[in-house]
Amino acid sequence: MSYKSIKFSGINEGDELPVFNREITRTTIVATAIASRDFTPVHHDHDVAQKAGANDIFLNILSTGGFIGKFITDWSGPEGELKKMVINLGMTVFPGDTVMHTGKIAKKYTEANENLVDVEYALSVEMGPHAWGTATVALPA
Amino acid sequence: MSVYDELKAMVGEEAGPFPANDEVNKPMIRHWCEAMEDGNPLYSDEEYAKTTKYGGIIAPPQMAQAYCIPVLWPKQEAAPDPLAKAVGKMDEAGYFGVVATTTTQEYFKPMKLGDRLNFTLKLIKVSDEKTTRLGTGCFITAEYTYKNQNGEVVCKQPFTVMKFKPAGA
Numbered sequence: 001m002s003y004k005s006i007k008f009s010g011i012n013e014g015d016e017l018p019v020f021n022r023e024i025t026r027t028t029i030v031a032t033a034i035a036s037r038d039f040t041p042v043h044h045d046h047d048v049a050q051k052a053g054a055n056d057i058f059l060n061i062l063s064t065g066g067f068i069g070k071f072i073t074d075w076s077g078p079e080g081e082l083k084k085m086v087i088n089l090g091m092t093v094f095p096g097d098t099v100m101h102t103g104k105i106a107k108k109y110t111e112a113n114e115n116l117v118d119v120e121y122a123l124s125v126e127m128g129p130h131a132w133g134t135a136t137v138a139l140p141a
Numbered sequence: 142m143s144v145y146d147e148l149k150a151m152v153g154e155e156a157g158p159f160p161a162n163d164e165v166n167k168p169m170i171r172h173w174c175e176a177m178e179d180g181n182p183l184y185s186d187e188e189y190a191k192t193t194k195y196g197g198i199i200a201p202p203q204m205a206q207a208y209c210i211p212v213l214w215p216k217q218e219a220a221p222d223p224l225a226k227a228v229g230k231m232d233e234a235g236y237f238g239v240v241a242t243t244t245t246q247e248y249f250k251p252m253k254l255g256d257r258l259n260f261t262l263k264l265i266k267v268s269d270e271k272t273t274r275l276g277t278g279c280f281i282t283a284e285y286t287y288k289n290q291n292g293e294v295v296c297k298q299p300f301t302v303m304k305f306k307p308a309g310a
Binding site: 001002003022028031032034035036037038039061062063065066067068069070073074078079082083084085086087088089133 | 169172173175176177178179180181182183186188189193201202203204206207208210213240241242243244245246247248
């Protein structure tokens, strides 16, 4: 099977990535925590989460990285190579939340023979941004 | 000596290397992709992955840490590491609050099937006393460095937490 990838020549600074929304269930929180081998109780045990001051179990940080990577390479295609992600953390993601993924090309440049793009992204819930920052991806010419 | 000075004196302390529990393998990659809903064929389509510069399936680069999280069983004595030590000192000084504020992941080498990772954890920065809406305390940054069996750096992951006395407490 062949897959399409975005070309460096075909994009411009200011371009926006397609918005992606994911509805979060308890199953999402638990499945992503366990797939990332994070057994910290606040990601699967409601009572422990409440004792820790949260209303419910919540998304772990490894999964935040997982969500960002998916969002970026769904847009770029498989030839887009993730180089770096800066992840600033804000609001917690709980079951029942919808995580809205948005992104914009902040910078397009060539460095050490690589065609690089800095995407300014945000993953937001109703209360505000859960994670935001810059993801750098190398694209084919 | 304030607790901040004690922490600052620890900057540069490093623990490890600690070995990963599993080699990079298809079932763990598939479970990750299933949970994250990541359909990138580099992680799943062998025929396609063979045609790429990697020559086969690779793991999502964000997975490095997942290979290295300590096992639940059999129970192991937690290895002393400078981040846990710094957090413990802040707890002792009454700064019980903790919140993760920033993390960066930088990728240098792909994780191929069969690779065996290890990691080190180094305390790289402790801020002066800061007050935010959460309370008063400091920011502590530790860096995870993941390498493969050839000693090549796969991923660097600095991670910053704020330890604080809650505002109004």
